[in-house]
Amino acid sequence: MLEPAYQADVVVVGAGVAGLSAAHRLSSAGVTTAVLEAAPCVGGRMATEKVDGFRLDRIGQLLSTAYPELASTPGLDALVLRPFAPGVLLHSDGRHHRAGAQAGAGGARGALHAVRALASAPRPGALPRVRANAVAAPPRVRAGAPLGTAVDQARLGAALTRIAATPAERLLRRPEAPAAEALAARGVPARTIDGFLRPLLAALLCDPDLTTSSRCADLALRAFAAGRLCLPEGGAEVLPELLARTLPPGTVHTGVRVTAVSTTSVTTAEHGEFRCRAVLVATDARTAAELLPGLRVPDFHPVTVLHHTTDDPPTTGAALLLDADRGGPVAHTTVTSRIDPSRAPAGRTLISTTVLGTPPPGVDTAVRMHLSRLYGTSTARWETLAVHHTPEAVPAMRAPHDLRRPVRLLAGLYVCGDHRDTSTVQGALHSAHRAAAAILSDLGAAGSMHVADPLPTMRRAA
Ligand SMILES: Cc1cc2nc3c(=O)[nH]c(=O)nc-3n(C[C@H](O)[C@H](O)[C@H](O)COP(=O)(O)OP(=O)(O)OC[C@H]3O[C@@H](n4cnc5c(N)ncnc54)[C@H](O)[C@@H]3O)c2cc1C
Numbered sequence: 001m002l003e004p005a006y007q008a009d010v011v012v013v014g015a016g017v018a019g020l021s022a023a024h025r026l027s028s029a030g031v032t033t034a035v036l037e038a039a040p041c042v043g044g045r046m047a048t049e050k051v052d053g054f055r056l057d058r059i060g061q062l063l064s065t066a067y068p069e070l071a072s073t074p075g076l077d078a079l080v081l082r083p084f085a086p087g088v089l090l091h092s093d094g095r096h097h098r099a100g101a102q103a104g105a106g107g108a109r110g111a112l113h114a115v116r117a118l119a120s121a122p123r124p125g126a127l128p129r130v131r132a133n134a135v136a137a138p139p140r141v142r143a144g145a146p147l148g149t150a151v152d153q154a155r156l157g158a159a160l161t162r163i164a165a166t167p168a169e170r171l172l173r174r175p176e177a178p179a180a181e182a183l184a185a186r187g188v189p190a191r192t193i194d195g196f197l198r199p200l201l202a203a204l205l206c207d208p209d210l211t212t213s214s215r216c217a218d219l220a221l222r223a224f225a226a227g228r229l230c231l232p233e234g235g236a237e238v239l240p241e242l243l244a245r246t247l248p249p250g251t252v253h254t255g256v257r258v259t260a261v262s263t264t265s266v267t268t269a270e271h272g273e274f275r276c277r278a279v280l281v282a283t284d285a286r287t288a289a290e291l292l293p294g295l296r297v298p299d300f301h302p303v304t305v306l307h308h309t310t311d312d313p314p315t316t317g318a319a320l321l322l323d324a325d326r327g328g329p330v331a332h333t334t335v336t337s338r339i340d341p342s343r344a345p346a347g348r349t350l351i352s353t354t355v356l357g358t359p360p361p362g363v364d365t366a367v368r369m370h371l372s373r374l375y376g377t378s379t380a381r382w383e384t385l386a387v388h389h390t391p392e393a394v395p396a397m398r399a400p401h402d403l404r405r406p407v408r409l410l411a412g413l414y415v416c417g418d419h420r421d422t423s424t425v426q427g428a429l430h431s432a433h434r435a436a437a438a439i440l441s442d443l444g445a446a447g448s449m450h451v452a453d454p455l456p457t458m459r460r461a462a
Contacts, residue, residue: 008274009031010031010279011034011036011278011279012033013261013280013283014037014283015240016045016240016283017239017429018418018431019037019416019432020247021069021432022432022433023251025432026436026440031439036257040254041254043236043239045393047237048234049386051385051386052345053345054309054350055235056343056352059236059388061236063081063231063232065083065227065228066224067227069429069433070426070429072433075245079232081228081232082231082233084319087228089321090147090199091325091374093325094376097146097324147192148191155192156196161225163225164222168222171222172219175214176399178211178212179201179216180198180210180211182217183217194324202356205220207397212398215399215403219422223426233340234340256271260291261279263413278414278439279414280415281413281416282435284417285417285418285419292409298419299398300391301356301396302357302358302389302390303356304355304387304390306352306354306363306388307353307384307386308368308382309351310381312381313335313338313349318334318335321333328366329360329367329370333352333374333375334352335349335350336350351371359389368382396423403427404420405420407420411442412442414439416431418431
């Protein structure tokens, strides 16, 4: 049982990346912090399932090296990012077309190349741990169709270069509209929009219809243009695990579900009430609204992630493959084990595929048929390792979307998570950053220097 007299300075509800990174910032400032997590392990949505030596993410994680919080969040120093190479491949009319090609080639696509060159240049504060992939089988690719003519491609390259160099604050001052509408006004040819920008943004925003606010879409495009798209080495769970490891022993308590919160206490289903000086709710949006009446429950985008293995790996290298023709349920797919060999046992191939929106009936069959066209090979003998469907995967960010929702509700009551910023890892970490700063300010710069174990008899995460 909980010790009823005990007071932690701050109780954080939820051990996703937001809760864990806030806890790290608080405890680093000398504030005693207890993190209560309902699930048996930390990580929230960033979970990785282990099946027969494969590491299977529940989410189709795409991270950008241009996410500022990945570089600035304490505790993520050991994070290794594995880049897609050669970036993005577009499938159209049975062929693969390279988009966002490597620096060095000249000609009409120079502007696009310039974008990638910018991405690979070292930037102050940028993550240095982008590790090149050992295996990069050269895919059969060609420039052209979905990106339009050489002139179209140069215009696209110029647009991406411009957005990469535009400060985020300026992007956020632009008029706001649904992303699909705003794209048409960007001076980029319709063919390039339909063949490249739409499928790319849908993948980045988990939003197949591009109803997302154009400001959020601009931020996503800016991160794409200014950075490199990567997967975290070892799987999505590596981020929360790294964060949890930085916390003082005994900070995180798993299997503890919070049922009510106030400015000075939390009530748990398993251990009754205990008191504290401040509560930070770092759960998903729906639970946050249950615990904090008055918070809005957003709409959500559903996402389904499928993992397959085969003895006969496709020849698309380590690229992120998008379907410019949108000829089936697959939004994006990749040979994950080529990007990050730690995701599959030696000699095995892992292919991971994301379906956005409500999946069709018999999703695995529909996906295999689509994959056979995308990869140009039979998938009949592929083995399905997992099908993960998350109905409330990411909060929708429809216009008008407030990218800086308040994290301080009252003195003593705070909230963070991806629903307070953008529906991304960057947004979750940034909201945690803001919430920790607000708490530290309210508690006073010195914070508390308690070192006592906050919850001595509760079950703890490893
Ligand atoms: C399928 C999918 C694909 C995605 N793709 C991308 C992508 O490509 N790029 C990207 O940047 N982001 C992506 N995301 C989004 C990203 O994963 C999330 O934004 C981020 O993980 C949110 O972290 P969080 O800490 O805010 O919330 P969560 O991870 O949801 O953490 C909340 C925690 O609170 C716990 N909790 C809930 N209720 C209680 C309670 N009552 N008591 C105690 N604990 C409780 C939960 O168990 C959970 O551990 C994707 C998400 C999904 C699901």
